Amino acid sequence: MTSELGRLIARRIALTGPISVADFMAEALGHPRLGYYRRAMPLGAAGDFTTAPEISQMFGELVGAWLAERWQAMGRPAPVRLVELGPGRGTLMADALRATRAVPGFHAAAALHLVEISETLRDAQEAALGAFKPAWHASVDQVPDGPTLMVANEFLDALPVRQFEKTPHGWAERMIGLAADGETLRFALTPGPSPFASLLPASVRDADLPPGTLAEASGAVAHQATAIAARLMRQGGWALIVDYGRDDTAPGATLQAVRRHRGVDVLDRPGETDLTAHVDFAAVAQAATAAGARVFGPAGQGDFLRRLGIEQRARALKARTSEPAAIDAALARLITADQMGTLFRVMAVGDDRSAAPAGFSDTPSDTT
Numbered sequence: 001m002t003s004e005l006g007r008l009i010a011r012r013i014a015l016t017g018p019i020s021v022a023d024f025m026a027e028a029l030g031h032p033r034l035g036y037y038r039r040a041m042p043l044g045a046a047g048d049f050t051t052a053p054e055i056s057q058m059f060g061e062l063v064g065a066w067l068a069e070r071w072q073a074m075g076r077p078a079p080v081r082l083v084e085l086g087p088g089r090g091t092l093m094a095d096a097l098r099a100t101r102a103v104p105g106f107h108a109a110a111a112l113h114l115v116e117i118s119e120t121l122r123d124a125q126e127a128a129l130g131a132f133k134p135a136w137h138a139s140v141d142q143v144p145d146g147p148t149l150m151v152a153n154e155f156l157d158a159l160p161v162r163q164f165e166k167t168p169h170g171w172a173e174r175m176i177g178l179a180a181d182g183e184t185l186r187f188a189l190t191p192g193p194s195p196f197a198s199l200l201p202a203s204v205r206d207a208d209l210p211p212g213t214l215a216e217a218s219g220a221v222a223h224q225a226t227a228i229a230a231r232l233m234r235q236g237g238w239a240l241i242v243d244y245g246r247d248d249t250a251p252g253a254t255l256q257a258v259r260r261h262r263g264v265d266v267l268d269r270p271g272e273t274d275l276t277a278h279v280d281f282a283a284v285a286q287a288a289t290a291a292g293a294r295v296f297g298p299a300g301q302g303d304f305l306r307r308l309g310i311e312q313r314a315r316a317l318k319a320r321t322s323e324p325a326a327i328d329a330a331l332a333r334l335i336t337a338d339q340m341g342t343l344f345r346v347m348a349v350g351d352d353r354s355a356a357p358a359g360f361s362d363t364p365s366d367t368t
């Protein structure tokens with residue numbers, strides 16, 4: 001049994017032909033009534049997945065300290081647009097704001113802007129952050145002008161990707177069509193090479209790869225990275241991007257589906273399943289650099305958080321809790337290599353030509 005949205009997508013395919021993986025993802029996540037992010041609460045133990053700020057307050061606190069330090073480095077502009085892309089339950093920003101209460105002038109200067117498509121999550125954000133009078137927007141382009149501090153944790157991985165398969169005749173695009181029953185969704189290939197393969201970087205597109213090799217590219221991620229960097233170049237400011245992904249563009253298919261904390265088939269019950277793909281940080285860096293911005297990282301999340309002092313923060317929290325083991329477990333989850341410490345990457349984008357911001361080594365290609 002598929003979902004209501006699965007039936008709608010099948011009907012559209014029956015009428016107009018196969019759709020790209022990117023169109024499928026956009027529909028499955030963003031359909032106005034039935035899309036995954038328009039429906040129930042996806043985050044937390046009762047939802048489908050959890051995230052770093054939901055694992056521990058330490059994550060948002062350290063991100064808050066990073067943002068406040070960048071604000072000071074910018075010359076303490078007032079107002080400053082404090083922007084979060086995809087804020088989830090508002091936990092990261094609530095922890096960041098609590099941790100920066102004592103930074104003189106920061107809260108008075110910060111105007112909070114949240115970019116969010118989910119009504120359910122907007123309600124949760126209102127509950128967590130209402131005291132800071134946030135303004136909500138559907139896209140980053142709608143945030144009013146002004147110097148900007150931006151954070152995006154697990155936002156880019158939700159943006160649509162295209163998938164390609166190498167054939168003896170070139171790169172075909174993986175599409176979603178219908179099985180013989182006329183209802184079941186299934187993967188298919190374009191009959192010939194796809195013009196969208198031009199989205200793949202030359203290092204993949206022109207490489208001598210065997211037929212059957214898969215590759216991904218996201219025009220939506222490149223567009224976001226360009227929009228963020230162009231804004232920072234025009235208005236001044238910094239963005240911190242955290243996501244799971246890879247530093248170099250490489251062949252492979254990373255699109256995955258998760259429901260109730262378990263991996264499921266990508267085409268299974270669209271609208272009821274979270275779909276994400278690893279972020280290609282090389283493509284993000286390339287788009288941001290092309291817009292004139294300076295890029296630091298990606299660094300591993302573990303290294304980034306250690307450099308910001310997460311171990312000291314964990315010790316301080318342990319000294320005043322009756323459950324120190326829970327703090328140790330959360331710390332390990334955030335920073336160790338076999339958990340989130342290496343797979344999750346952190347990148348800073350800024351308009352500045354100065355030294356590396358906190359958490360990054362002093363070279364633009366910090367790939368630790």
Ligand SMILES: C[S@@+](CC[C@H](N)C(=O)[O-])C[C@H]1O[C@@H](n2cnc3c(N)ncnc32)[C@H](O)[C@@H]1O
Nearest residue numbers: 037051086087088115116117118121153154158
């Ligand atoms: C995986 S959750 C991450 C939530 C939060 N940053 C955290 O770390 O807990 C993705 C967030 O991005 C939002 N989102 C996804 N696609 C979006 C889009 N196209 N525009 C705006 N928000 C989007 C989701 O509703 C959700 O708040």
